[in-house]
Amino acid sequence: MQTSNTLITRDSSGSLVEQIxxxxxxxxxxxxxxxxxxxPSIRQFADEQEVSRFTVVEAYDRLVAKGYLESRRGSGFFVRERASMMTNGNPVAQSTPPGQQLDVVWLVRNMFxxxxxxxxxxSGVLPHDWLDGELVANGLRSISRLNQNLLLHYGTPQGxxxxxxQLQLKLAELEIAAAPEQIVMTTGVTQALDLVAREFTQPGDTIFVDDPAWFLMFGSFAILGVKVVGIPRLHDGPDVAKLAELAAVHKPKLYIINSVMHNPTSTSLSAAKAFQVxxxxxxxxxxxxxxxxxxxxxxxxxxxxxxxxxxxxQLHRVIYLGGFSKTLAANLRVGFIATSHDMAIRLSDRKMLSTLTTTEIGERVVYKILSEGHYRKHVDRIRVKLDSVRDNITKRIExxxxxxxxxxPAGMFLWTDTGCNTNALTEKAMEQGFLLAPGSLFSPNQLPSTRMRINIAAMSDPGVWEFLEKEVGN
Known part of the structure; x- marks a missing residue:
């Protein structure tokens, strides 16, 4: 193969390797x-493009890593066959294959x-331009200037x-008393839920969740062999009469609840309901x-x-979970468990047996952001931005x-009733390159639903509104 023209320019953006x-x-x-x-061979490519052989070696290695080239020992580099997954530079979301039903795995797969x-x-996250990438980048740069030996070993078991x-101070603002020894860092709330479920349940046991609720739990708990039962969620929390009735029948080991900014309704628990739960x-x-x-x-x-x-x-019968994936960066994967001292030791031991320790680099970044006072201002800006779009989007939806x-008056989600089967609506949307979240996925029974979760921060594309107008508009 001949490269008949120059691939790089010395005044172009990016390094020579990146340009190649x-x-x-x-x-x-x-x-x-x-x-x-x-x-072309490394020598030939370097001569044609007037760069060093080391530059070409690194560029070819990166292209191999990206799946564009393959290296054949003794023969050189060849263009590799690639699956057709790109359109106009963007990954193509796959519609549901024939015979495959929409389920939790389907939604998560397409989210990624x-x-x-x-x-x-x-989606369940804020768009990138709503977050502060520079805030996280500054934290990473600060960490990179530390003694390198600090970045090479395992973290500590509890984090x-x-x-x-710092989390002790944050929880104190919520009137939750938790010493550092009562806190266990996790790889997001997802791992926190998994650790707790494995600690308290055996196959055949029952776990209560809100209905509707965060869908990922249903699949992960099913793998553990436990039964998941939904408790109807009302505007101020769960239906406590139903909770008591079902508890007498099922004898659950756990009840997992979003007390504040419930996903997917954005409702919060009242004091009366909290006491009754x-x-x-x-x-x-x-x-x-x-x-x-x-x-x-x-x-x-x-x-x-x-x-x-x-x-x-005060963390006797309640285990409290939190994290920063929704407000800082999903890629940091920093979450935590606050619980009794004895339970913190047990959960920390269980964490070590499954994943050793969590990544201290991400935890150091979050610590820097929290301890220097940047986080409070950052979340204030997020709330202001959500407030600026909520009423308008709600009116347009209605x-x-x-x-x-x-x-x-707060939160990033609207729980809507479309008046039609949102499984079918979601499949149509996916064919046009839009990802919706049908109501069936938010209930343990997974039955077809007319409801749908809408992320108000992700409603800026005119095409989304045109689709909804065509499919569900009056």
């Missing part, structure tokens, strides 16, 4: 370099196809101590797992009442004929 990688990858994507074609955020109104000390847990002897991942999107009790069950119980179950 971009140029060769582009030619392969555009079918200008065919599968199986032999690339990295569609543009504005094409994912069904980076200064961060746990705790009382029912004591009467029927089950643990309450309080998932407060959206904690910092709540503006405070002056705007919308909210009570943490852990503040009433003008289409859809109903919003709960008009809450």
């Amino acid at each position: 990688v971009r140029s060769v990858a582009s030619r392969i994507d555009d079918k200008l370099l065919r599968t199986g074609a032999r690339m 196809r990295q569609l543009p955020p504005q094409k994912m109104p069904g 980076f101590l200064p961060l746990r000390q 705790l009382k029912t847990a004591e009467e029927h002897d089950f643990m309450v797992i309080e998932d407060d991942i959206y904690c910092d999107m709540h503006p405070g009790t002056a705007v919308q009442p909210a009570t943490r069950i852990a503040a009433l119980d 003008n289409l004929g859809m109903k919003v179950d709960y008009r809450t």
